[in-house]
Amino acid sequence: MTPKERVMNTLEKKEVDRVPVFSGMGNVTVAGMQKYGIDFASSHANAEQMATLACSTYELFGFECAVVPFDLCVEAEALGCEVNFYAGKQNILYPTIKSKILKVGEELQVPENLLERGRIPLVKEAISLCKEKLNGEVAVGSYILGPFTLAGQILDLNDLLKSSFKKPNDVKALLSQLVEPLVDIANAFHEAGADYITVREMGAPSDVISPRMFKMLVQPYLKETIAGIKAPTILHMCGDTNMLVEMLYECGANAISVEQKNDVAATRQKLGEEAVILGNLDAYGVIVKGTPEEVEQSVKQAIEAGVDGVMPGCDIWPEVPEDNMHALIKAVEKYGAKS
Template sequence: DNVEQLLYPTIKEKTIHTEEEITTFPIPDDFLERGRINVICEAIRLLKKDIGQDVAIGTYLLGPFTLAGQLMDLNDLFKLSFKKPDKINQMLDRLADVQIAIGRKFYEAGADYITVREMGATTDILSPRAFNKVIAPHLKKIFAGLPGNNVLHICGGTNSVIGNMNKCGAAAMSLEFKNDMAKTRAEIGPDSLIFGQVDAYNVLVTGTPEDVVKGVLASLDAGVDAVWPGCDIWPTAPLENLKAMVETVREHGASRWVRNLNVGG
């Protein structure tokens, strides 16, 4: 009922206040025992026991750059990514190690897959050059360090970096509706797994079940390998819309799956 009071989980007080602290901020030795990490692990175990035989149980990690935006002022992070990328890369390398450790703990708890959500790296904000220099190296490190099936998600327009996203080492990529799937398939070919692209707000939250059916079918016809919301599902999404998404996939997923093996050829 109090939708206006909902906030995305965030760190209230920034950890990094000066440029020097970018490379010296402390990481507690016992960070794996702090915060919500063990709560998430317990949730994974409970879900695995309850419904793990029927559905895949997944969880997520923030990408290093997005996590850095929680630790320091976002405007400073963007500016220093251009002015002092070496210093930012030192920070992101440390954060990648943190996320690898957390991800391994999630897999030990029974997760079937982990999505690394690097929302802050959207090319709506960062250039492809910045992605290659500041973002990609740390995503590669995370995917190389995590066992299991991992998904890379980046919000917004991603066509200009899709080739390099595809080289980061994830088992699949999660893309928003802003990505032109025809161009994506033409560039990376038919073999890479792509999940998406149902509009998470304009369809799943404010749309009707009929809109959801259309959105799911459009995603299938575009050539996604699994229908996913393009971004977070807001808590106010009507239950009937979520049911419509699942039911439409079950009814039409196999027949409408059009992963064209001749794309680009």
């Protein structure tokens, strides 16, 4: 079975020879950057570099996907936000939004030519390049933010969170406006060649807002967004999701992806055998800071708890030790075989 078949079959709940090890989020490594002499800050604005780095994690370690882009600013940028790429900085920094474009209660103006704005054409090109480089052997993924998380990018987060309580109708109006642009972007990425799309709604775990608010404000627009995406989808949420997994599952994605705070065995019990659950390795504490033995143990635990795919709970931090990446893949091969 090719890595792509393994990943796609998992998302479609079909048979696989073993559990895949992949991600719905960024997974570039410093090892890849060094091999190709590419600087992280410049890769965000260069399709060829982006694709090269995304594919390098498969080439170097056998990680079973290539995912672009690497940052969380693409949609907000296309909607008009200015992005800081931290060019020339020595340390690796992820791009952030410099300027907010909206206040709660204001009307969002979605540009007519949204799909031609910002780096959307560049990400599409990078997806096509990944597709060419991997020759159908390895799955190509891309992602969009969930409506609530995107709202947190284009609005002041304090304003959004307080308004969620004080003026829920204004927030609902905004979130409902964000669905269509997000769906359009996701489908454009799919048409460019992305085999699967992850929807990252990391701004709404129960570390931040109550499950009640999640149900009222977040879930309806997540459902709508996912329903509009033509590719197989993964719904990812980091933070504490134990109280939310049923609601996440109801959103209708092919799979849900959770991080280490989720008790996967309990989630499996709640959702049943039909649910596709991905996760739940600690992307920093274990994959970057742990020993290869700890990585192996973590993989074993995740598989025993019942994940259908081994996935880091967040983007892989580029400074991941190479030995840990090798240990990750090896452990999945060792413990993930289906008899």
